[in-house]
Amino acid sequence: MNNLGVVLRRELASYFATPVAYVFIVIYLIMSAVFTFYLGGFFEREIADLEPFFRFHPWLYLFLVPAIGMRLWAEERKSGTVELLLTLPITATEAVLGKFLAAWLFIGLALALTFPIWITVNVLGNPDNGVIVAAYLGSWLMAGGFLAISACLSAATRNQVVAFILAVVACFVFLLSGLPMVLDVFRGWLPQAMIDGIGNLSFLVHFTSISRGVLDLRDVLYFVLVIGFWLAANRIVLERKKAE
């Protein structure tokens, strides 16, 4: 795992060598503010918490995280640099993890830059900061889940637009798998236990529970497993697709 850090640093250098990083951070901050103040009614509620801020994170991530994830492998495959990367003494696991971690840390940075709203809410009232910390952690974990899905699907194609669309659809399914519109598809032909299982895959359910301040180990484990599963799939897809 010596080279994980090498891959990670190169990825981060690329983010900041292009407008990608700055555009992403600025759009992310503007959009989260718009959602919080206009749709969330941050001031009108007169409650000192960040619920209106975190409530819209799943929807924000639904589009912004695939936008970061789409380039991870599709770009490397299109430009041919994947051949350079994977013929260096770097294992596929190091490459997959290094790229994922770089993007995840980068999203974490964007998330951390929302700190003024935390300060604001502390100036205006006495929020439960424990809940806020849990919600930040939950938000970052959920972003990791979206990112792992996007990274895997990015390895499946050379075309970033295709990667983006596939990732948005897959993330949407995972986000909403607890809602009737997804469950009804399966209701006719799967046993109830499996439908409950699918319902439990919902990002929304697990994120909501963490963001209410209930830092249940099972919710954390859920996101860790989702990330692990999709990264393992990413490795397999990469091995199969790189020859094309």
Added chain:
Amino acid sequence: MIKAKSLSRHYGPLVAVDRLSFEVEPGTILGFLGPNGAGKSTTMKMLTGFLEPSSGTAEIFGHDIRSASLAARRQLGYLPEGAPLYGELSVERFLRFVGEARGFRGDELIQRVGSAVERLNLAEVLGQSIETLSKGFKRRVGIAQAILHDPPALVLDEPTDGLDPNQKHEVRQLIREMASERIMIISTHILEEVDALCTRAMIIARGRLLADDTPAGLLARSRYHNAVTLVLDDLQAAASALGSLPESREVEIRRGRLTVFPSGRGDLFEAVTRTVRSAGWSVSQIQLESGRLDEVFRTVTRTGEAA
């Protein structure tokens, strides 16, 4: 030493590389020669660890590419086809990345990057982002990353493709300089390059090895080998006179040039010059042919396809 043992690769039903076996010793510049889609790149991708062979294997200085892929990769420097690079990075940042991935840190990293930069004359563009560089500079950056760890074997996939004649010359010069005590494997479809550069050439078509020889050996297979070509006024008269020499097998007139092919009996060039002198023809050009690689190439690859 690089040793390929019945190396094969299939893409679905398509056989890209078919049981390729060969050995290369240090000090060799081996040219992979073949039509497009012959399996040159696929072979290189397997040797460098990018693709798993479907069957067979290869050893890079004793390290098996299947069971010891990382150790095998450490022995190699590789320039993939088209010299792909991370365009958004600066030359220095990119070379540092490759150096780190090769396991260099601190002073050693700085020194390795420094010597590669010096060797390929990259100092003036060190801080520039790679995508703003000219094609020639990009190719040099690609070669710099391949030699950064001073590997005993270099694999360069079409190193001069897409360059202008000056840049081609420059890259060939570099390859020649780097070749001593090393194994160099280059692929190309430019035939003069094999003659100009390689000490050994392998012709590959449809994934199979069809010829493995020195460039001179390949030239000797040409029917033009030791033929004599003349440019003169009265082609027909000269053709009938020269065609009846015992040293000549046949004559051919093409595009105002007369070519006399050797029968193998005696010295054809000597016989032709003697005849020219005694007949008093005014000859504007006379040339002893060493052979034509393009003709050998076509013959070898066509026969291979028919077989």
